[in-house]
Amino acid sequence: MKIALIAPDGRMGQAIKAAAADTDIAIVDTGADVLIDFSAPDALRGSIDRALSENVPLLVGTTGLDEGHDQLLEEAARDIAVLKAPNTSLGVALLADLVTRAARILGEDSWDIEIVEAHHRRKADAPSGTALHLGLAAEKGRGEDAHDELGRCGTGLKREAGEIGYAAVRGGTVAGDHDVLFLGPDERLILSHRAESRAIFARGALTAARFLNGREPGLYSMADVIDAE
Structure with missing residues (x-):
């Protein structure tokens, strides 16, 4: 599986890259199967636009989102699989x-x-x-x-x-x-x-990305991920 990171040099981006190094998941810039965003609320619109244009699922781990952001995610979920997770552990x-x-x-x-x-x-x-x-x-x-x-x-x-x-x-x-x-x-x-470290969030994000890969459009949560385990 291939994933793309919206903020690859951020704290979570680095943690996800480290966690992926021990798996069969590749970090790519283009041609990803799943897009992962752990950046900032202001970047959400761009992440959604990219996911929609590439027709790939979107995992959003960004916190501090408001009702307007939630509405954007609900609208995007009509066309792609979206997983909103304030915590991916x-x-x-x-x-x-x-x-x-x-x-x-x-x-x-x-x-x-x-x-x-x-x-x-x-x-x-x-x-x-x-x-x-x-x-x-x-x-x-x-x-x-x-x-x-x-x-x-x-x-x-x-x-x-x-x-x-x-x-x-x-x-x-x-x-x-x-x-x-x-x-x-x-x-x-x-x-x-x-x-005890961000590694648990990174591993959970990779598990969530595997869950999203090939998933039908809709709005999902980490509850769906653990139910599928």
């Missing part, structure tokens, strides 16, 4: 599945949900795309949208029923830590994931 994909199950079983009447994430000092967006993705997984389990509390500061901050709180920590070289806390009466359930 297979472990995080499994974590999201567990969060959905826990939220469904525990409910919201007596269980509160808080999500805490930590990343390196150079990360520009907060909360992380993965944290927000885990929040959506919890909402899916509860079967309803939740009010998001994106970092508390000040007074009069009594918790609202059913809300999901987020806290972001930045510093050092942390590749990515995520904790989903289910806080109930007299007990706590904490589901966690620790990324």
Whole structure:
């Protein structure tokens, strides 16, 4: 299989090239089977245009996307296979599945949900795309949208029923830590994931690229990737 990288010299681009070196996947500039974008939100339009013009699937691992970007991806998915993944770790994909199950079983009447994430000092967006993705997984389990509390500061901050709180920590070289806390009466359930290097995201991206290769048009996620494993 052949893949092309939108940002080959970026941190994730370098990690993917290193991971691909031990596989049968080739990194090419033209004639790719799958296009991979881990660049920046502003580059998404160009990546979509390229994928459409070359008629190849597109894997988007860029975080910090807004509703406008999501709409662009949904429109592109009518013609090509698109996989949006705020986190390409297979472990995080499994974590999201567990969060959905826990939220469904525990409910919201007596269980509160808080999500805490930590990343390196150079990360520009907060909360992380993965944290927000885990929040959506919890909402899916509860079967309803939740009010998001994106970092508390000040007074009069009594918790609202059913809300999901987020806290972001930045510093050092942390590749990515995520904790989903289910806080109930007299007990706590904490589901966690620790990324020790970007290699896990690179390996997951290659697995996702194999999943996308030859796939029918549509909008896919890492949940589809692990379901196919």
